[in-house]
Amino acid sequence: MKSYNEVFEKLKRNNEGALITFTVIGDPNYKTSLEIIKKIVDAGADILELGLPFSDPIADGPTIQAADVRALNNGMNTDKVFEFIKEIRNYTDIPIGLLSYFNLVYQRGIEKFYKDAKNAGVNGILIADMPIEESNKIITEAKNNKIETVFMISPLTNNYRIKRIAENATGFVYVVSRLGVTGAKSSLEKSILSLIKRIRHFTNNPLCVGFGVSKPEHVKSVIKAGSDGAIVGSAIVDLIAKNINSKDKMLSKIYYYVKGMKEATQLMNRK
Amino acid sequence: MKSLGKFGDFGGIFVPETLMPALEQLERSFLKLKYDEKFSSDLNGLLRKYAGRPTPLSFCENLSKEFGCKIYLKREDLLHTGAHKINNAIGQALLAKRIGKKRLIAETGAGQHGVAVATAGARLNFKTDVYMGAKDIERQKLNVLRMKLLGANVIPVESGSKTLKDAINEALRDWTGSIKDTHYLLGSVLGPHPYPTMIKFFQSVIGKETKKQILEAEGKLPDLIVACVGGGSNAIGIFNEFIKDKSIKLAGVEAGGSGIESGKHASRFSDKKLGRCGVVHGTKTYVLQDKYGQIHNTYSVAAGLDYCAVGPEHSFLRQIKRVEYYYATDKEAVEAFKILSRQEGIIPALESAHAVAYALKIAKTMKRDGIIVINLSGRGDKDLDQIEEIL
Numbered sequence: 001m002k003s004y005n006e007v008f009e010k011l012k013r014n015n016e017g018a019l020i021t022f023t024v025i026g027d028p029n030y031k032t033s034l035e036i037i038k039k040i041v042d043a044g045a046d047i048l049e050l051g052l053p054f055s056d057p058i059a060d061g062p063t064i065q066a067a068d069v070r071a072l073n074n075g076m077n078t079d080k081v082f083e084f085i086k087e088i089r090n091y092t093d094i095p096i097g098l099l100s101y102f103n104l105v106y107q108r109g110i111e112k113f114y115k116d117a118k119n120a121g122v123n124g125i126l127i128a129d130m131p132i133e134e135s136n137k138i139i140t141e142a143k144n145n146k147i148e149t150v151f152m153i154s155p156l157t158n159n160y161r162i163k164r165i166a167e168n169a170t171g172f173v174y175v176v177s178r179l180g181v182t183g184a185k186s187s188l189e190k191s192i193l194s195l196i197k198r199i200r201h202f203t204n205n206p207l208c209v210g211f212g213v214s215k216p217e218h219v220k221s222v223i224k225a226g227s228d229g230a231i232v233g234s235a236i237v238d239l240i241a242k243n244i245n246s247k248d249k250m251l252s253k254i255y256y257y258v259k260g261m262k263e264a265t266q267l268m269n270r271k
Numbered sequence: 272m273k274s275l276g277k278f279g280d281f282g283g284i285f286v287p288e289t290l291m292p293a294l295e296q297l298e299r300s301f302l303k304l305k306y307d308e309k310f311s312s313d314l315n316g317l318l319r320k321y322a323g324r325p326t327p328l329s330f331c332e333n334l335s336k337e338f339g340c341k342i343y344l345k346r347e348d349l350l351h352t353g354a355h356k357i358n359n360a361i362g363q364a365l366l367a368k369r370i371g372k373k374r375l376i377a378e379t380g381a382g383q384h385g386v387a388v389a390t391a392g393a394r395l396n397f398k399t400d401v402y403m404g405a406k407d408i409e410r411q412k413l414n415v416l417r418m419k420l421l422g423a424n425v426i427p428v429e430s431g432s433k434t435l436k437d438a439i440n441e442a443l444r445d446w447t448g449s450i451k452d453t454h455y456l457l458g459s460v461l462g463p464h465p466y467p468t469m470i471k472f473f474q475s476v477i478g479k480e481t482k483k484q485i486l487e488a489e490g491k492l493p494d495l496i497v498a499c500v501g502g503g504s505n506a507i508g509i510f511n512e513f514i515k516d517k518s519i520k521l522a523g524v525e526a527g528g529s530g531i532e533s534g535k536h537a538s539r540f541s542d543k544k545l546g547r548c549g550v551v552h553g554t555k556t557y558v559l560q561d562k563y564g565q566i567h568n569t570y571s572v573a574a575g576l577d578y579c580a581v582g583p584e585h586s587f588l589r590q591i592k593r594v595e596y597y598y599a600t601d602k603e604a605v606e607a608f609k610i611l612s613r614q615e616g617i618i619p620a621l622e623s624a625h626a627v628a629y630a631l632k633i634a635k636t637m638k639r640d641g642i643i644v645i646n647l648s649g650r651g652d653k654d655l656d657q658i659e660e661i662l
Contacts, residue, residue, distance in 0.1 A: 054564075056437075060444075062430065065430055078563045103551060103558070107549060131286060133284060134275070134284060157292065158292065
């Protein structure tokens with residue numbers, strides 16, 4: 001099993017950015033979800049970010065919400081999540097990050113959740129509704145289990161907070177951009193560039209940009225702006241939703257989509 | 272943040288990083304304006320000359336005779352827009368004005384909070400968007416029309432259970448993208464810090480008035496104060512002033528829906544199976560949920576009590592045994608609704624009728640000179656369609 005660090009180092013040497021894909025575990029159901037993720041790995045994703053479906057995902061837009069509903073309606077739960085990750089871990093050695101809402105962690109018991117994650121082969125955990133102020137306990141458990149703690153930084157996070165978050169983040173920092181919703185490309189590059197510069201000032205951790213990254217040119221521009229990777233989620237989940245009745249078509253579309261996105265991280269002049 | 276807004280182990284701030292800057296700004300402004308003379312006088316001016324404060328404390332002549340003790344009602348139902356919600360809406364809207372926000376967003380279940388926000392928005396010149404579950408829009412048509420007349424835009428929420436919980440999700444999502452010019456005017460003592468503390472501040476006027484009024488009327492403090500608890504802002508509003516008066520029993524009444532065993536209710540404290548400490552909508556508190564932490568859908572005849580979590584301070588007050596929590600079923604609430612209407616000429620909100628139901632149960636066991644104060648948080652005009660169906 002590769003560490004985040006190994007993956008980012010190697011990509012850097014090859015002058016590449018990381019492609020991180022996000023999907024919801026169990027969307028649309030356990031079996032298909034497993035096949036989807038294997039396809040994503042085959043297509044060349046560098047890191048998997050896997051979401052635990054939650055009934056009230058306040059940080060997610062309608063696409064991911066709908067994925068959560070599909071997964072939950074088809075019986076996904078936290079016990080099965082860890083079985084699922086073990087199956088993925090048997091298939092690939094690329095890093096696996098978990099994205100969860102805190103209540104799911106809290107109800108399992110923070111210690112048990114992190115221990116189960118470790119045993120299943122998880123590299124890092126990001127809790128979407130856990131700001132740095134509340135995170136002492138999870139940071140401790142993450143350290144105890146040698147799991148990385150990923151945090152988000154948004155364009156409106158001030159420097160004081162960036163410093164505090166950067167000091168505690170391990171693995172990589174999830175940089176939240178606004179692109180995608182309105183698709184304003186020029187403003188994207190500008191704001192992402194200054195945000196990445198601002199964060200760079202405080203940390204040498206890899207920075208990966210997510211929220212709204214859906215096209216190869218988005219990937220190119222976030223990597224050109226100095227980030228170490230691009231995170232793509234809703235666009236893949238959209239392909240699941242749109243091809244829900246034709247699994248073969250769904251898998252093939254996802255494969256070629258991820259492949260195209262991965263190519264966009266390669267062969268670039270990153271200076 | 273200056274504080275994490277903890278009530279013992281409850282409360283706190285559990286939100287995505289994107290919302291933190293807005294919460295920091297809100298806390299900062301609240302702490303600054305809380306004791307600002309100009310802000311206080313503006314707020315008090317609006318509460319008195321616009322919203323209709325102080326509200327009376329009414330003695331229930333007939334019920335007191337029948338039930339054998341002294342029963343008083345704190346008349347929040349007489350406020351402008353018909354419920355205590357306006358206290359908070361005006362307070363926060365004024366605060367948002369001072370911060371320089373141009374737009375208000377809010378969630379609403381029954382529509383009472385939505386109407387209060389639309390009203391404050393109209394009076395204080397905000398653009399107002401109210402998120403409301405599609406199911407609630409269907410069953411609260413009158414309040415939807417009210418909001419529209421007041422100039423607010425009502426946005427139907429089609430996700431999840433299409434009720435209050437989902438309206439909060441949607442409002443939070445909106446705010447994540449609009450925090451620069453928008454204030455999220457949350458309606459109850461819920462959500463991340465500073466909301467529970469700030470909303471308590473705006474609602475505690477209820478208890479302050481009550482204390483003065485009961486001392487004037489009786490020359491002593493009451494034995495029991497009862498309030499219904501959805502998120503619990505009217506309850507915190509009346510309890511807060513009396514927390515230190517340890518001899519007074521404080522009782523919160525949750526929605527028992529079709530009964531606890533049915534699983535169709537909103538009694539976070541009474542259901543030992545589904546009600547546990549958890550984290551939802553930014554706060555740690557008692558939440559109805561399954562074993563994995565997925566939030567359970569709730570049910571009550573009173574839309575204003577139909578919510579999965581209780582305000583975090585209530586969880587704390589229960590833990591330290593300062594407040595006791597009970598529930599009234601739909602049936603008991605409707606019965607109390609009828610009794611209060613017929614005996615005292617006051618049609619209560621179905622939410623408030625839950626408090627009345629419990630109070631009347633206890634009244635029979637009290638001494639002749641025992642005093643009960645019920646917080647009548649709202650009036651029942653909004654519920655007439657629903658009552659017509661039930662009767």
